[in-house]
Amino acid sequence: MFLQQLINGIALGSTYALIALGYTMVYGIITLINFAHGEIFMVGAFVGLLLVSFFKLNIFVAMVLSMCFCMVLGVVIELIAYRRLRRSSRLSALISAIGVSIFLSSLALMVFGADAKGFPEGAFPLHQLHIGNADISTLQLTIIGVAALLMLGLEFIVQKTKIGKAMRATSEDYAAAALMGINVNRVISFTFALGSALAAAGGVLVGLLYNAVSFNMGLMAGLKAFAAAVLGGIGSIPGAMLGGVLLGVTEIFGVAIGYSSYRDAIAFAILVLVLLFKPTGLLGQKIQKKV
């Protein structure tokens, strides 16, 4: 029972973590809460669904193509809605992000309709494994595996490649990075591309997990992932992973002990409690007040 719920929680949590990474990376670099990120996750799920059901593609191929599509989408959104606002008030960029989010979700509503769509049967070879007294599906294991793989890939890009170094430098100090000859615009576009690709992967995985893709799936998932990013300490990549898994696990355990009608509140209650005792999140850096 415990093991079962733990696996359920980690599977759900790793999808939160995938979305949270996009929030945290964008925030780390341009301190913008990208509220359109949840909708990119939704678009990713829809693109994956379309590729699987109309083009009969393998689910993993569909996921990779959906990630590519969302990369472009993320970069285009940044170009249109955020780039010109970089020097103005942060609230303006926030409202612009909310505008993008409303635009994308109503576009999805128009194109795909209001009811949730499922993946066609057999899109994913589903088997149940028995480990001890827990029933674990291959889908859950795949979700955890894919999420872990993507996060390792991200960690590699951020820590070992040149553009990753540039990303870290830009998030450390925007102006100094620009002075050192880093093409800041390219770094920001790259960050949006990376974050959006992870969100798209998360979208396809969540679509498979619940076998439902709908136009409004981005809102709550986005809010919870944002909560996960803040819980872990916004701007910190390991923090987003930790926060996501933690929220997923507590949510599943909360439901398991009988608070299912409070499901959506659990994540936020944990968040508020943690912030009260640790105001910068679990792994967040202490911000020094400078005069």
Next chain:
Amino acid sequence: MAEFLQNIVGIVDPYTMQVIVNIGIAIPLALGLNIITGLTGQLSLGHAAFMSIGAFISAICTIRLGFPFALTLVTSGLVTAAIGAMIGFPILRLSGDYLAICTLGFAEIVKVIFLNLDITNKALGLSVPAPKSFLPMPIYVWGIAILSIVFVAFLQSSRFGRALKAIREDEIAAEAMGINLARYKVQSFAIGAFLAGVGGGLYAHFLGYINPSDFGFLKSVDILSMVVLGGLGSIPGTVIGAAVLTAAPEFLRFMSEYRMLVYGALLVSLMVFRPNGLLGGVNFTGLLLKAIGRNINESIPRDKGRRDL
């Protein structure tokens, strides 16, 4: 008297009147958030929670206790302010985006709790009977809207308002000047919550039906957009923002299914082309005095609003 007022209201056709009343309801809500976010500089993403608390308290006052309408509104405002102050104490220690996400979390928690309480009728929502007052609703709503405009205008230019602006501009400098940060922040939160509570009460009684799910994140975003769109910290801006954003979906109704699509695109393009809001950085007193032929531009410093909130 009452009949005369009723006749005045009757001149306007019901549909237009409904839009006008909705604007009147949005004004106290937006002004409340304007105090928290525009004046004090604390980003709140959970203003709909206060509206929701006000709406449910007022509905319960009317249904269970049979209060007259005015008393109902005052009660809902005061209870909401008390709750605002209560949650303000712990969470206002946080800064910036951590505060924002906390208010967002608070709003989601309030929504879920109301969805599970018996007194709010769970997910079915409450039907609210027509208010017990001799004034017709539109005049009531606009009376309160005007009252709240006057109140916030006085507040803004008072010693209290200047302290809030000082906090917005620079918390450390304000603290060094002897401003008690925690006290002023909690007070501004409470006042903002009071206005939201009153607005929520008006909303509940005008609409006649409230459901906890109506006060989700999108409602908070709606109110925040009004404040930012009009220009942070500016009262005329907030009023115009409330009017434009309440009326926009109605004017866009002819596009039926494209409505929200255009609304989203509109928000983005407004922000891209007028990043400080429609009226951000416009000096109204100066414009007004210029219009009557006196040029005192130099004597009134321009209130540009903070850029890096």
